[in-house]
């Protein structure tokens with residue numbers, strides 16, 4: 001079993017400690033229209049991202065899944081540069097963002113004229129099996145996303161297309177849930193479409209603090225990710241303390257084999273640099289991809305979580321999902 005990274009296939013056993021949901025570069029759709037400060041600064045981005053990649057490697061992290069949707073500045077050639085410069089293994093995604101924050105106009109317009117779902121299927125299938133935009137770099141995961149209160153008809157086109165591509169190729173699926181909602185619904189929809197739960201990771205599950213929500217999702221056999229560690233009180237997220245409470249509950253119930261950990265961090269923002277108002281700083285001070293190894297894992301250890309459980313969540317589960 002192999003994972004498809006931006007530099008080619010890697011054996012599941014070589015993935016090592018893996019962060020399953022981060023963003024090397026990311027821009028909210030619209031960033032490309034604001035070139036006031038000169039647009040993409042390749043040299044600055046490469047310097048920042050290789051520094052982050054090296055810091056991760058020095059902490060024992062060997063693989064990162066870049067969850068950036070196609071219309072949010074996904075850049076496989078740049079990911080390959082970061083990977084080749086540092087040795088960090090990176091998987092790139094294919095998919096579009098949820099309706100509220102994605103660039104929806106393109107496929108909505110096409111859906112009004114014809115069969116956009118088939119086009120989405122072709123797009124994902126091509127990117128998974130042949131490569132992305134002539135780079136020869138194949139997507140290693142499909143990224144799907146839903147809104148807070150529903151998986152909208154627009155989003156369902158992507159879920160159906162993504163499940164079909166997975167049935168045909170075995171490519172793993174990772175998802176975005178909004179504000180801790182729709183986890184069970186995503187799992188239900190994907191498994192009803194024939195997706196393999198062993199190869200599905202429902203994301204941003206740490207946006208909800210009621211373990212009943214997690215149990216209702218796990219019932220479908222999928223994995224779930226606590227993948228916004230360090231992001232506290234922003235974009236509808238709870239605190240790390242609340243997340244760890246739920247996580248330790250689920251571990252005590254024996255769910256280590258279905259839990260993954262990550263940050264949803266962004267190493268370089270496309271568009272202008274982010275203004276960071278004083279009031280926001282406490283919400284993001286721990287929102288960086290070293291937080292897990294530096295702070296969260298020691299805290300889990302203090303709470304009595306075993307080295308085996310940690311190994312399962314950070315190495316074993318990613319190998320099964322992405323390998």
Ligand SMILES: [Zn+2]
Nearest residue numbers: 021023067264
């Ligand atoms: Zn993300």
